[in-house]
Amino acid sequence: MTVRNIIRTIIVETPSKPGNLGKVATAIGMAGGDIGDITTIKVGPLSTVRDITVHCESKEQLDAVIQSIQSLENGIYVHAVSDDVLRAHEGGKIQMKSRMDIRSLADLRRVYTPGVADVCRVIQDDPDKARYYTSIGNTVAIVTDGTAILGLGNIGSLAGMPVMEGKAALFDRFAGISGIPILLNTSDPDEVVNTIKKIYQGFGGILLEDIGSPHCFEIEERLKEELPIPVMHDDQHGTAVVTLAAVISACRSTGVDLKDAVVGQIGLGAAGLAICRMFMAYGVKEMCGVDRQEAALERLRRYGGTALQSIEELMEHCDIIIATTGVPGLIKPEMVRKGQVILALSNPKPEITPAEAVKAGAAFAADGRSVNNVLGFPGIFRGVLNAGAKEITHSMLVAAAQAIADCTASGELVPHPLDPKVHVEVARAVERVAEREMEMEPVL
């Protein structure tokens, strides 16, 4: 399938005579554009104006589409080209809203002062009650330092805000959790840890997002150690969970025992190293990896993996290939061996498109749009918040991966993210493990 990442609305005026819309549609198709919605904006006696949504593969193709419409002449004009994605972001994607209807003075006194003072006293006497009488137990901070925003690199936390708002929107949509973006303007581990420690009380959990490696490892480890609420770096563990689920499904379809498969990871940063650790803990005996940084290879060796010399060697040697480098097109079709499973997970563009990988002989292939941590993080947090757990453990993550794999239809790698069942099942699985682990905790 061709990737058409460029979506624009072209505002076109045509003479109000039959046949003109057909001419425009043909012009778009001849230039390679794919037509989405068509909305009529104005019908006049002489001319008609329409919004035509067009999906293109590249900027050059979009220019060719516009040129192709303009060359029709005879009263056909392109008035403007608008970027739907930018338009959808106007004003941001999230908002904080009151859950209470404030209509009367009595409402006002109950919601705010003086009534609220009694609730403050209740929490002052018993801080655990904050979980019941405030939104804290259902609110997760989405914290970034902006150093690894998708595969765009260190573009700063402000530029990363649309991603954080996106994660908040997904939390709300799939798990009913309020996600609050926190943009840090430091990536110094001490400062990040201390800042989060100073604000954590207002949250039921901390989701670390798009924090680059290697500092993300120290930040997450210290926060897990030092905070009494669940902390998870999504790019590490959310990704590892979903990747394990996809590979479990692929092995089911191919009849391969994952523990006996040779797995190769390209890119050993936040996502890559966590994927390796997850697979080795799951029982994969031979876990190989490559990275352009020696320090990253050394980290893999420390955890028991095998560092290889080149991507070519890894592609030759491994049955299951996972890539999280942020480098589009890094895997060339000629490197693919027949029957391999290839998960090229970098966003916004993969190391190889699924279509190219399958054409080159892969048995299964997917990119980071479908094998995406959106399948994991909402349900994982819903589960721990429901259970009142203080941490997210390895067993909870494996249970989440298994739940995702169990919701996957035969022949697919992962479920559709809009399938509400998957988020409910992940939450249930995590909550069950959390409750079991809390029962086993020694009472001091």
Ligand SMILES: NC(=O)c1ccc[n+]([C@@H]2O[C@H](COP(=O)([O-])OP(=O)(O)OC[C@H]3O[C@@H](n4cnc5c(N)ncnc54)[C@H](O)[C@@H]3O)[C@@H](O)[C@H]2O)c1
């Ligand atoms: N699909 C998902 O759910 C998902 C989740 C997390 C991350 N990702 C994607 O994974 C990518 C990496 O994210 P991250 O948070 O791990 O970033 P990161 O910066 O921590 O890691 C990237 C790693 O790739 C290595 N690398 C870069 N170019 C390389 C090359 N040419 N050869 C070998 N190694 C190379 C770097 O040295 C680094 O260790 C991003 O594009 C991100 O969008 C996808």
Ligand SMILES: O=C(O)C[C@H](O)C(=O)O
């Ligand atoms: O944000 C996503 O879509 C997935 C992931 O967290 C990423 O950084 O690419």
Ligand SMILES: [Mg+2]
């Ligand atoms: Mg991310």
